[in-house]
Amino acid sequence: MSTITEIVDVGVDVTTAYNQWTQFETFPQFMENVERVDQVDPTRTHWTISVGGTTREFDATITEQHPDERIAWRSDDGPRHAGVVTFHRLDDRTTRVTAQLEIDPEGFVENVADKLGVLDRRTKGDMARFKEFIESRDGTETGAWRGSVDRPAQR
Template sequence: MPRLEEHVDISAPSDAVWEHLHKVEEYPQFVDGVREARRESSARVHMDVDTRGRAKGIDCSTEDIGSQETMAWKTTSTPHLSGSFSVTPLDAEHTRVKARVEYDPAEALDAFGGPKGFAQSNAIERTVREDLHHFKEMVEREHR
């Protein structure tokens, strides 16, 4: 499965960044294609995602690893996606967030459409990078 890793540095304390990662109801504000998101239990999240102009429900399991360090996630059905968000304090007021995403290219194409092959990888990488930057902007706006 292809794996992609991206990171962004955020001007906010790590505990504030960690808290925002767990506010799944905020995901539509920074994750492209997410119409609605809600936590269904401490380890389950449901998201309604825009796929080819239609809403598709996607359920994910989540797990915190370490104290405010890593949140691992994976979908519980197709498309099979998994990954993590790692939070690393750079100093008292700056934090690095690293996103890791693993995906099956054929399932991603079936579920979301878009280009094939190398162009698909580039599109997914660009989307993850843009989502991270939207997350950075949202967190920094609230912590000025």
């Protein structure tokens, strides 16, 4: 399992940055290899990605979500991964967005890509494109979901 952490400061307030990140359907506009994300219900998403000419689909569950603070998830099937994106107010017009991903590459190609740093670079590029995407919208998000999802109780 590999851990990837990427940080980007975006020129919008924390609420705008957070609200945009809740709009999973827009991810293909700034995430490389993401073809489609469907919000199945408030805590479940269905992803279609294309990697190396191969299309894969998987489901993911939001395991924790608190407005203007964090969104955490884990995959339910397909490529094993989990992560959290946190939002930190730096000032009235600047937010630090931190993505931390835990990825368990499947198969030879994904393991080689991981070892060569391809996944790190892809995440860095996705975060840079998120910055460009949200900043180009003149301080407005495409939508928002302000509900909370509490972390499951530990057993």
